Amino acid sequence: MGYALFAQRKVVLDGQLNALQLQQTQRSNEQYNLATQTLSLNQQMASMQASQSTELADKYEELAQANGEEARAQINAEIKAMEEDFKAELDEINREIYQVSVKENTVEMQVKRLDTMVSAVEKQLEAVEKAEESAIDRATPKFSSQS
Numbered sequence: 317m318g319y320a321l322f323a324q325r326k327v328v329l330d331g332q333l334n335a336l337q338l339q340q341t342q343r344s345n346e347q348y349n350l351a352t353q354t355l356s357l358n359q360q361m362a363s364m365q366a367s368q369s370t371e372l373a374d375k376y377e378e379l380a381q382a383n384g385e386e387a388r389a390q391i392n393a394e395i396k397a398m399e400e401d402f403k404a405e406l407d408e409i410n411r412e413i414y415q416v417s418v419k420e421n422t423v424e425m426q427v428k429r430l431d432t433m434v435s436a437v438e439k440q441l442e443a444v445e446k447a448e449e450s451a452i453d454r455a456t457p458k459f460s461s462q463s
Contacts, residue, residue: 322448330443336434343427350420354413361409368402 375398379391 336398337441340430343423346423353418357413
């Protein structure tokens with residue numbers, strides 16, 4: 317392989333390597349953003365559950381102090397409606413968490429694939445550089461030092 321071909325191959329491989337490394341960076345950023353989104357959703361869920369617990373505790377306190385069947389029936393209906401609303405809200409957050417999790421898994425697989433590709437290109441680049449060095453060594457005249 318001529319020196320120009322070595323140089324050309326190195327340029328191509330360097331370009332591929334740079335493009336792959338850019339994709340790795342983008343996927344790493346995407347992973348970070350998805351992890352942040354998951355954390356935020358989990359915090360939102362915990363906050364919502366705490367708030368719901370407080371609201372339900374207040375309603376149960378109100379129920380305990382209620383006088384008359386009609387008042388208790390009304391409060392029980394309110395509790396049931398609150399529980400259904402809370403369940404719907406939690407289900408929605410769980411769906412969002414699941415969707416983010418699926419995206420995270422997809423991005424993780426892409427990152428692993430990119431890691432493999434980067435390693436392969438780095439090995440190719442190293443092989444070309446070694447071949448170039450070997451060709452240069454063979455082409456360089458050897459002088460013997462005879463006295």
